[in-house]
Amino acid sequence: MNQDRESRDIGAVVTDLLSSYETAGAVNRLNGADIPSQGHIIEIMLAIRTLLFPGYYEEQPVESLALPYVTGDRVVWVFRHLSNEIHRCLCFECQQYDRCDKIPECRRKAAATALDLLQALPDLRRQLQLDVQATLDGDPAAESANEVILAYPGIAAVTVHRVAHFLWQREVPLLPRIMSEYIHHRTGIDIHPGATIGQSFAIDHGTGVVIGETTQIGDRVKLYQGVTLGALSVSRRLRGHKRHPTIENDVVIYSGATILGGDTVIGQGSVIGGNVWLVESVPPHCTVYNAQSAQEPIVSPRARRSEVQDS
Numbered sequence: 001m002n003q004d005r006e007s008r009d010i011g012a013v014v015t016d017l018l019s020s021y022e023t024a025g026a027v028n029r030l031n032g033a034d035i036p037s038q039g040h041i042i043e044i045m046l047a048i049r050t051l052l053f054p055g056y057y058e059e060q061p062v063e064s065l066a067l068p069y070v071t072g073d074r075v076v077w078v079f080r081h082l083s084n085e086i087h088r089c090l091c092f093e094c095q096q097y098d099r100c101d102k103i104p105e106c107r108r109k110a111a112a113t114a115l116d117l118l119q120a121l122p123d124l125r126r127q128l129q130l131d132v133q134a135t136l137d138g139d140p141a142a143e144s145a146n147e148v149i150l151a152y153p154g155i156a157a158v159t160v161h162r163v164a165h166f167l168w169q170r171e172v173p174l175l176p177r178i179m180s181e182y183i184h185h186r187t188g189i190d191i192h193p194g195a196t197i198g199q200s201f202a203i204d205h206g207t208g209v210v211i212g213e214t215t216q217i218g219d220r221v222k223l224y225q226g227v228t229l230g231a232l233s234v235s236r237r238l239r240g241h242k243r244h245p246t247i248e249n250d251v252v253i254y255s256g257a258t259i260l261g262g263d264t265v266i267g268q269g270s271v272i273g274g275n276v277w278l279v280e281s282v283p284p285h286c287t288v289y290n291a292q293s294a295q296e297p298i299v300s301p302r303a304r305r306s307e308v309q310d311s
Helices: 001-021 038-052 065-097 103-137 143-153 153-170 175-187 300-306
Strands: 228-230 258-262 284-288 298-300
Touching: 038 065, 038 103, 038 153, 038 175, 065 103, 065 175, 103 153, 153 175, 175 258
Parallel strands: 228 258
Antiparallel strands: 284 298
């Protein structure tokens, strides 16, 4: 008797779900293009990471004599699987906007983009080497570059970002966002793949850092935990416009600072103190800090940098 009741109850659940699939169609993906695989994209990203940092993420040591063969196998695997996932993303996008009439072109574009990324890996390694060194130089708690690569969330986030940004620039839909959200989940660092980040970039601690899509960051910039580089408004009508700040070279932004707006520029060599809220530009070589008696952040020449406390 109980089994009959359970069967009826389960049948009712199935009926209700099928009904909801019809009435709440916006959260369905049925009878459509072959949707990209989130899990497979993450697997590809991890394989790319082993090409960027050989020997660091394998279960077994990689012998120098075997490196050409191991690298060859990995490159072929990444090319095949990345091409397939890029193609699935392109098909997904085409069907979403009802323009699925260029399947051969999509396949060629997918293969060409995957090859472009693989060819760019030596340059990405050069950039990441600078990021690792900047992190090591800027953190007295770091014992070695090995520790930075294996244990620092900032390097993990920047590694994925540099790959995702490369694909974003080549108008690959969805896949860069899946990569960036994977590492966001892992590290607490949220970098939109559209953000432009210069050389020798360092994120110390990192938890709660948010970097918006149209942010532009120069060279030798350092961020601490809880920094937000965001937009003044999240209205969808601003899509395609610059909504996030520009951070020029050699800027340090301390923990909890919030900098908003597409017209906001933090000038070269400036220091932004902890918990500062900024919606206006800052001239080069200035220090911005909060004072207990001040209603607004105080901007002063760099000579008063000692008023900013390291978090």
